[in-house]
Every structure is written in structure tokens, then in C-alpha cells.
Amino acid sequence: MDKIQIIEKLFSYLLFYSYLLLPLFFIFSKSKRNSLVICLAVYGIVFFFFLNFFYDIPRSFRKFQQFLYTVLEYSLFAYVFFINLKSKKLRYLIISLSLLFFAFLTVYFFTSHLGKVDSVPVGVETIFVFIFAFVYFQQYFKHNQSYIYGNPNFWIVVGILLYLGSTFFFNILINHINQQQADQYWHLTYIPEIIKNILFSMAILFYSSYHKENQDTKKTIPYLDLDIN
Amino acid sequence: MFFLQATNSSGISTVLFIGTIGMLVLTVGLVLFIIFHQRKVSRYQRTLQKMEEEQQKILLNASIKLQEEERQRLAADLHDDAGPLLATARLYLNENLVNQDKATQLQSIFQARQIIDDTIQLIRNISHSLMPPTLKNFGLESAVNDLFQKISGSGTMNASSRFHEYKDRLKPEKELIIFRIVQELVNNILKHSSSSFIHLTQNIHGDKFYLRIHHDGRGLIQADFDKLNKSNVGLGLKNISSRLRVVQGNIFFEKDISQTYYKVTIELPRDEPYQ
Numbered sequence: 001m002d003k004i005q006i007i008e009k010l011f012s013y014l015l016f017y018s019y020l021l022l023p024l025f026f027i028f029s030k031s032k033r034n035s036l037v038i039c040l041a042v043y044g045i046v047f048f049f050f051l052n053f054f055y056d057i058p059r060s061f062r063k064f065q066q067f068l069y070t071v072l073e074y075s076l077f078a079y080v081f082f083i084n085l086k087s088k089k090l091r092y093l094i095i096s097l098s099l100l101f102f103a104f105l106t107v108y109f110f111t112s113h114l115g116k117v118d119s120v121p122v123g124v125e126t127i128f129v130f131i132f133a134f135v136y137f138q139q140y141f142k143h144n145q146s147y148i149y150g151n152p153n154f155w156i157v158v159g160i161l162l163y164l165g166s167t168f169f170f171n172i173l174i175n176h177i178n179q180q181q182a183d184q185y186w187h188l189t190y191i192p193e194i195i196k197n198i199l200f201s202m203a204i205l206f207y208s209s210y211h212k213e214n215q216d217t218k219k220t221i222p223y224l225d226l227d228i229n
Numbered sequence: 230m231f232f233l234q235a236t237n238s239s240g241i242s243t244v245l246f247i248g249t250i251g252m253l254v255l256t257v258g259l260v261l262f263i264i265f266h267q268r269k270v271s272r273y274q275r276t277l278q279k280m281e282e283e284q285q286k287i288l289l290n291a292s293i294k295l296q297e298e299e300r301q302r303l304a305a306d307l308h309d310d311a312g313p314l315l316a317t318a319r320l321y322l323n324e325n326l327v328n329q330d331k332a333t334q335l336q337s338i339f340q341a342r343q344i345i346d347d348t349i350q351l352i353r354n355i356s357h358s359l360m361p362p363t364l365k366n367f368g369l370e371s372a373v374n375d376l377f378q379k380i381s382g383s384g385t386m387n388a389s390s391r392f393h394e395y396k397d398r399l400k401p402e403k404e405l406i407i408f409r410i411v412q413e414l415v416n417n418i419l420k421h422s423s424s425s426f427i428h429l430t431q432n433i434h435g436d437k438f439y440l441r442i443h444h445d446g447r448g449l450i451q452a453d454f455d456k457l458n459k460s461n462v463g464l465g466l467k468n469i470s471s472r473l474r475v476v477q478g479n480i481f482f483e484k485d486i487s488q489t490y491y492k493v494t495i496e497l498p499r500d501e502p503y504q
Contacts (some may be wrong), residue, residue: 137263145274148267158260165256169248176241185245192253 008187015190018197019048025201030208036083037204040156043076044197066118067109074101074125077160081132084153085139093135097128115175116182122171126164133157152206159199166192284459288474291467303355310351318344361408369404370395373411373429380415380427388415390429399438399500406472407440407495410480413465414442414493422446422491433499440495448491449482 022044031037050069057065075098082094105121112118136157140148148154167189174182321341326334364372370392380388398404411429418427424446432439449457457463458470473480478497485492 141267145271147271149264161256161260162253165252166249168252169245173241173245173248177245181242188249 011187011190015194016048016051018194019044021197021201022204025204029204034207036080037207039076039079040200040204046072063109063114067105070118070121070125071105077129080156081136084136087139090135090139094132101128117171117174119172119175126168129160129164133161152203152210155199155203155206159196163192163196288467288471291464292471294464295468306355311348314344314348314351364404364408368398369408372408376415377429386424387426392431394433395431403476406476410469410472410495413469417465418444418446422448436499438497438499442493443490445490450484451482454482
């Protein structure tokens with residue numbers, strides 16, 4: 001095994017085990033009842049096993065695996081934005097686009113041929129998630145004045161953006177390049193994915209202190225209305 | 230798609246590399262932009278908050294200073310006027326009074342009574358300056374009319390006031406605050422404007438209560454008022470601001486379009502009629 005292959009193998013292991021950081025941090029988290037924290041922990045466990053046994057499952061299921069991977073990943077990302085947006089209209093927008101996306105995925109599943117990656121759905125997923133992210137930032141600045149980097153949701157969104165942004169071109173073009181080139185780039189996409197998992201894990205930890213701070217702030221605001229009666 | 234069709238495998242590789250780097254730069258740039266932009270906005274908000282606090286501090290100091298001046302005036306009135314009067318009355322009613330003849334006794338008692346009456350009047354005047362009885366008993370309209378009649382009666386200036394819609398009285402606390410503001414404004418006009426007339430009108434428009442004072446002397450415009458309010462001078466104006474803050478009102482200083490008169494408009498939210 002040459003040096004490059006060892007490094008590639010190392011990256012693979014790093015990526016697989018980085019998913020375990022999520023349930024691990026969940027154990028130490030004080031916000032175990034938070035639905036997003038639970039979802040992130042479950043996402044970590046599911047994807048750890050999914051990636052570990054990806055190539056152990058017969059190739060005839062590969063197309064379904066790709067389909068499932070995209071569905072699960074998109075569902076989590078859409079859920080992150082769904083619970084962070086308070087406007088009913090925007091929530092409806094997320095639901096509508098998601099239903100549209102799932103319908104498209106199903107049609108694509110039955111009509112397309114197996115490729116290295118399901119490029120088109122991943123491309124559409126990235127575009128949708130980027131739209132949600134812009135809406136999230138716009139809404140955040142509209143309703144909040146606190147520092148955004150003190151908010152754990154911000155780091156989750158940054159993780160998603162970094163991961164999808166960095167792998168966007170790779171996912172779109174992978175079916176147009178030969179296997180040798182694909183292998184060359186494939187391992188590079190692990191870096192943003194690992195960063196994403198680290199950011200998600202940090203967000204799980206931040207959640208505890210963030211909720212505590214928010215509760216404390218609510219308690220310490222005195223009644224300031226001036227009574228002149 | 231055209232781009233993909235037009236490029237060969239190595240070209241795609243370049244597109245992939247440049248595209249990935251571009252997306253990465255874009256994403257990182259976006260995140261950094263958001264963070265720096267928010268820091269800038271927060272810094273600006275902190276500066277605004279600091280300025281607001283400074284302003285509050287100036288107003289509070291002005292209010293305390295005014296209170297102290299009022300106390301000093303009261304103390305001086307009581308010490309310099311009521312004190313000597315009562316001491317004189319005591320002199321007339323000293324122990325030797327019983328040893329004196331009846332005529333002298335009667336004269337002394339009469340004198341003492343006269344002095345005590347003066348003292349009562351003096352204390353009443355002090356008390357009225359604290360809370361005008363007309364305002365308490367008959368309301369803002371009567372108190373303001375009374376004030377303007379007194380000014381007009383002095384012959385130095387033509388003063389008139391007219392309340393168009395004041396069937397329902399405001400709450401007594403609010404009336405007192407507005408009366409004090411009017412007093413301060415009138416006092417300023419008398420002291421600084423050299424105007425020949427002063428006219429006050431009251432009106433209601435929508436859910437707002439308005440009082441407007443016109444005069445033809447030297448006056449202030451809003452910019453002057455804001456400037457004086459932020460400076461260390463203009464104690465009376467700061468006091469007006471702090472009183473208005475209590476009743477959630479606004480004040481506007483303008484020059485009439487004809488450039489002949491100055492207008493001072495007090496705007497207050499109209500509240501439930503006071504029974």
C-alpha cells in the first residue's frame with residue numbers, strides 16, 4: 001500500500017468516525033430533550049453505519065442506497081431550517097419545496113441509470129438548501145440583534161453550507177470524469193464533510209449553554225413600565 | 230450542460246477544481262461577511278445605546294439640579310420671609326405683654342395678628358407655587374387661562390389661550406406635568422423672546438392631544454432644541470424633555486411658514502377620559 005493510499009484510508013476512517021462524534025457529544029449534552037440535538041445524534045449513528053456498510057451491500061441495491069442517502073441527508077438539513085424559521089409562510093415554503101424534491105427524487109429513482117453519484121438530485125438538494133440558508137440568515141437579522149456566532153444553529157448552517165458548497169461541483173461532474181480522476185478527488189470531499197461533523201458536534205455542546213443563557217436573560221428582565229397612575 | 234459537453238475529461242477536471250475552490254471561497258466569504266456585518270451593526274447599536282444613556286444621564290442631572298434649586302428657593306422663602314415674620318409676631322407677644330396697659334396690649338395683639346395673617350398668605354403663596362389650586366380644582370384649561378390672564382394683566386404682553394376640545398379632563402398627574410411644561414415654555418418666552426404676544430391653542434386630532442404656543446419674538450427651532458438638550462446648558466429645556474418622557478409625549482419647535490412666528494407644539498397620546 002503506497003503513501004497516498006494510506007492517507008486516503010486514513011481520511012475514510014476519519015470521516016466514518018467523525019459521525020460518531022455526534023452521538024458522543026449528545027451523551028455529554030445538557031439539552032438531550034432538544035429535538036434538533038436528538039436528530040443530529042441519530043443522524044450521526046445512522047450515517048456512521050450507512051457509510052461503513054455502504055460497499056458491503058450488493059451492488060444491485062446501490063441505486064436505492066444513493067436514493068436513501070440523499071433523502072436522509074436532505075430531510076435533516078430541511079428540518080434544521082424548518083425549526084429555525086418562525087414564519088409560517090416560510091415553513092410552508094420548506095414543506096412545499098421538500099415535497100416537490102421528494103417527488104422529483106422518486107421519479108428520478110425510477111427513470112435514471114446508476115451512476116457514481118446521483119448527481120442531479122444532489123445538485124437540486126444543494127440549490128434548495130442554499131435557498132433555505134439565505135432565507136434563514138435574512139430572517140435571523142430581521143428578528144435578532146444578538147451575535148449570530150453565539151447561536152449554535154448558525155454553526156450547523158455553516159457546516160451544511162461548507163459541506164454542500166465544497167462538494168457541489170464534484171457531485172455534479174463526477175459522472176463525467178473517469179474513475180481514476182474520481183478517486184483522486186473523492187477523498188478531498190471528505191474534508192468538508194469532517195468539518196461539517198465537527199461543527200455539528202460543537203453545536204450540540206453549544207446548545208446547553210445557549211438555552212441556559214436564554215432562560216437566564218428572560219428571568220432577569222425587570223418590569224420597566226413606568227406607572228404614573 | 231453546454232459547458233460539460235464542450236469540455237473534455239481534463240477540462241472537466243479543471244472546472245471541478247476551480248468550481249470547488251470558488252464555492253468554498255463563496256461560502257467562507259458569505260460566513261465571514263455575515264459575521265463582520267453583524268459585528269459592525271452591533272457596534273453601531275452599542276454606540277447609539279451609549280448616546281442614549283448619556284442623554285438620560287444629562288436629563289437626570291438636570292432634573293436633580295432643578296429639584297435642588299426648587300428646594301433652595303423654598304428654604305429661602307421660608308427662612309427669609311416666614312421666619313422673620315413669625316419672630317416679629319413672637320416679639321409682640323412676649324412675656325412683658327401682661328404687665329403693659331390694656332391699649333398697648335391690644336395694639337400688640339393687633340400687630341401680631343396682622344403679621345400672622347401675612348405669614349399665612351406667604352405660606353399659601355409658596356404652597357400655590359408648588360401646586361396651583363386652580364389646576365387641582367378646575368383643571369388644566371382653567372389653570373392655563375389663569376396663567377395667561379395674569380401675564381396679559383401685567384400689561385407687558387398680550388397673552389391669550391383657547392382650548393377647543395377639552396371636555397374630558399386628563400389625569401391630574403398628566404395635567405400637572407403639562408402645566409409645568411407650559412409654565413416653563415411661557416417663562417422662557419417671557420425671559421428671552423421679547424415678543425409682543427403669546428397665544429396658546431389646544432386641540433385633539435385622531436388619537437393625539439395637541440397644545441401649541443405661538444409667539445412673535447426670538448425663538449428656537451428643533452435643531453436648536455436638540456442641540457441644547459444634548460449640551461450642559463438649557464436646564465429648563467432638559468426638564469421639559471424629561472417631563473415629556475414621563476407622559477410619552479413629543480415637542481416640536483418650528484418657525485412659521487410666513488417666518489413671522491415661532492411655534493412650539495406639544496403632542497401627547499390621548500388617553501381615557503379622567504372621571
